[in-house]
Amino acid sequence: MTDQSATEATVPGQTDAGHSPSCEPSGQTESEQSGRTEQGGQGQQGGQGVSRRKLLGTAGATGIVLGAAGAAAGHAAAPAQATPLASLGSTRAMFHGKHQPGITEGLQARGHLVAFDLAPGAGRKEAAALLRRWSTTAERLMAGEAAAHGDTDVARDAGPSSLTITFGFGHSFFDRTGLVKQRPASLDPLPDFSSDRLDKARSNGDLWVQIGADDALVAFHALRAIQKDAGSAARVRWQMNGFNRSPGATTHPMTARNLMGQLDGTRNPKPAEPDFDKRIFVPADGSKGPAWMANGSYAVVRRIRMLLDDWENLSVRAQEQVIGRRKSDGAPLSGGTETTAMDLEKADAQGDYIVPVNAHARITRPDQNGGSAMLRRPFSYHDGFGADGTPDAGLLFICWQADPLRGFVPVQRKLDRGDALSQYIRHEASGLFAVPGGAARGEYVGQRLLEG
Template identity: 70%
Template sequence: MSKQNPRKQTAAKQATAKQATAKQPTGGKNPGTRPGTGSAGAGGGRIPAPAAAPAAPAPEADGAAAKEFSRRRLLGTVGAAGAAGLVVGGAGGAAGVSAAQDDAPKALSTLGSTKVPFRPARAGHQAGITTPLQAKGHLVAFDLAPGSDRKDAAALLRRWSRTAEELMAGRAPDADTGVALDAGPSSLTVTFGFGHSFFGRTGLTKRRPLELDPLPDFSADALDPKSSNGDLWIQIGADDALVAFHALRALQKDAAGRARLRWQMNGFNRTPGATAHPMTTRNLMGQIDGTNNPKPSDQDFDERIFVGRDADQAWMRGGSYAVVRRIRMLLDDWEKRSRHDQERVIGRRKDNGAPLTGGSEGTPMRLDANGPDGMPVIPANAHARIAAPESNQGAAMLRRPFSYHDGFREDGAPDAGLLFICWQADPLRAFTQVQRKLDRGDALSPFLRHEASGLFAVPPAAEPGDYVGRPLLEG
C-alpha cells in the first residue's frame, strides 16, 4: 500500500481530471468516464456517471474538501439519499416499534452518500437517537485509565469529538488506516455517554444526575459484571460494515493511554433498501418487532425522550438516558413452538404484526376484547399487552436496538439475540417501570436471558467548536 499523502493524491487526481476535460473536443462524444465520477454499485461494479456531472470539489486551504473527496471518490455525483425509515425494535424490555418515513426506498447505489451531521440542528440532540436505524452497529464501553483525572477525560472527549465529526462528514481523520477510504459516510453516527462510575473517577459526584442511579435487580437477570456498565459508552451505527468498523478502530486508537476497553458488542439490522418498501424490521425470533414507538411528530415526544429545561443538572438539558441490555434469545426453544403459540406469547400475528384483535400492524390493540370462551383475545400475559403504555400509566421509551449473533454455544444453540437500547428522559419512569411489570409475568420471559446491562447519561450535542460533555467537565 502506498504511503503517499492521500491529500496530495487527491489534488493530483483533480488536476489530471481538469487537464483531461480541457483537452476534450467541444461538441464531441466523451470517450470515457471521467476520473472520480463513477459510483460503486451493489455488486462493486462501476456505474457510468450522469452526463451533466458537476466537477469534484476543489481542495480548501485546510484540505477538508480534498479529504472528503478522497473518502467518497467512488460515489461520484450520486445524490444524497434519506434512509428508508426509522426502524427500531425491542424484546424483553418492551415491545419494539417503528416510525417509518413516507419516502420510497432509495436506490442501493446511493446508500453510502447519506450524511448525518455531528452537530444536528434539531434541538441539539446527539445523532444516533432519532436517526433512522442503521444496518451495522457497535456498542463499546471504556473505563478511564488508572490515574486519569478530569483533565484527562476532557482531553479524550475533545479528541473523540473531533474524530467523530470528521468521520461522520465522510472525511478521513489524521493518521487514517484507509479501511473506509472508498466509502461515503453511509449514515455513520457516533453517540457518547457517561456511566455512573465516571463521576466518581473525575471528582464530579455532585454533578451526577439522580436519574443515573443504578437500575434495580430483576428476577430474570443473569448479568455478567465484566460486560456491564462502564465509565464511558459509545454507540456507533452505519449502513456499511467497513465504515462502522473504521469508526470503532479510530475511536479505540484515540483512547490509548487515557481509557481502556471494558466491553464491546457488535450488532446488525436489515439494510435500508433490502425490502420492496419501507417496513418494520423483524427480530431473530421472526417477529415484526416494532409498531407503536413514540414518533418525533408526537406532541409529547421530546418530553418523554429528552431531558427538559427544568432539570437539576443543567449540562444534561436536551440530553437523554440510554439503557443498554444484551438479551440472549433461546431460539431453539422458541422455534419448537407452533406459530399459534408464538403469536399468543407476543399478542400479535407473526405474518403482518397486527394485534390478535384484528386489523393491520398499525391498528390499536383492543385490550378489553374477549373471545367466545370469555377469555381475553390478547392473553393477559402477552408481551405486547404487558409492555403497552396503556398498561404502564403511559410509560414509553424510544427503542432503537440491534440484533446480534456471536457464534454457537457448546450445546449447539446460537448465541444470538438483541442488543436492546432504549432512550428516555427518566429511566425510573420508563424502562424500570415497564421492566418491573414484565418481570412479574411476561409470557416471553422464559425465552430470554438478560446477560449484560448498562445505564448511561447522554448529554446534548456539542456546540460549534466545542466537544461533547464540555459543560460537565469544564462548567
C-alpha cells in the same frame, strides 16, 4: 424486548412499542432507515479537493439492479468508469446539533457498542482531553473525511453512510473525575430484576460509545478510530457488535423484524408527537436535572439473548400467543392491521381474552404502564454458537428516555412479574448512561460538564 405494545407503526417514533426483549426495541420502517439527514456533504482530504470516499466503484450503481445470477456477468461487462456515489453511501448525519446523533435517526444496518473505563490515575483533565479528541474524530468521520491522525483507510472508498457516533457517561465516571455533585439522580443504578443473569464484566462502564452506519466498513473504521483515540486515557471494558436489515432490502417500507422473526417496534414514540421531546429528552430549563444534561437523554443498554432453539420449536400460533400479535404482519390478535389499536377486552366464545393476559404486547403497552415511554433503537447480534450448538444470538437493546426511573424501570418490573416471553429470552448484560445534549460548533461533547 418490550412491545410497549409489541409491534405497530415504524420509526423512532411510534405509539405503542414494538415487541422485543426487554422494553421493546425500536421499530422503524426501512424508509426511515434509509432517509437519514443530509445527502452528499462529503469532506475534502489533504488539499486534493476530492473526498476521501469519492466512489463506490463499478458495483455501486449497477450492483443494486443485478440479480444474484447476473452479478458476475454484470461486473464483467461494467465499463471502467466513475459512477456516482450511491444514495446509501452519500447520506450524512450531522455531528453538531441540539441532540447528539444516533438517537432519533432510523435504524442503521451495522452497529458497535463499546464501553471504556478511565485508566488508573486518569481523572477529569484526561477525560476532557479524551472527549475533545473523540468529538473531533466523530465530526470528521461523520462528514466522510479521514481521521485527523493515523487514519487506517479502511473506509477510503465509502461515503459517510449515515455514520453516527454517540457518547455517554456511566455512574462510575463521576467518581473517577471528582464530579459526584454533578451526577444526575436519574443515573442511579438500575434495580435488580429476577430475570437478570448479568455478566458484570460486560455491564456498565465509565464511558459509553454507540456507533451506527449503513456500511460495515464505515462502522468498523469509526470503532477503530475511537479505540485508538482512547490512547492511555481509557481502556476498553466491553464491546458488542450488531446489525439490522439494510435500507432498501424489502420491496416496501415496513417495520423491522428481530431474530425471532417478529415485527419489532410498531408502537415506538414518534418525533412528530407533541410530547415526544418531553418523554425522550431532558428539558433545557434545568427542571429535570443538572444544566449540563440539557437536551440530553438516558440510554439503557441490555444484551438480551434469545433462546432461539426453544422459540423455534413453538408453532407459529403459540409464538403469536406469547407476543399478542400475528407474526406475518404484526397485527394484534384482536384484529385489524399492524397499526390498529389492540382491543384488550375482546374475548372468544369461551370468554377468554383474545390477547392473553401475559402476552408481551399487552404487558408493555404505555397505557398499561402509566404512560411510560421509551424510544427503542436496537441492533440484533450473533456471536457464534455455544458448545452445545445453541446460537448466542439476540438483541442489543437500546432505549432512550428522559428519565429511566419513569421509562424503563416500571415496564421492566412489570415484565419481570409475568411476561410470557421471559422464558425465551435471557438478560445477560446491562448498562445505564447519561448522554448529554449535542455539541455546539466549537464545542466537544460533555464540555459543559467537564469544564463547567
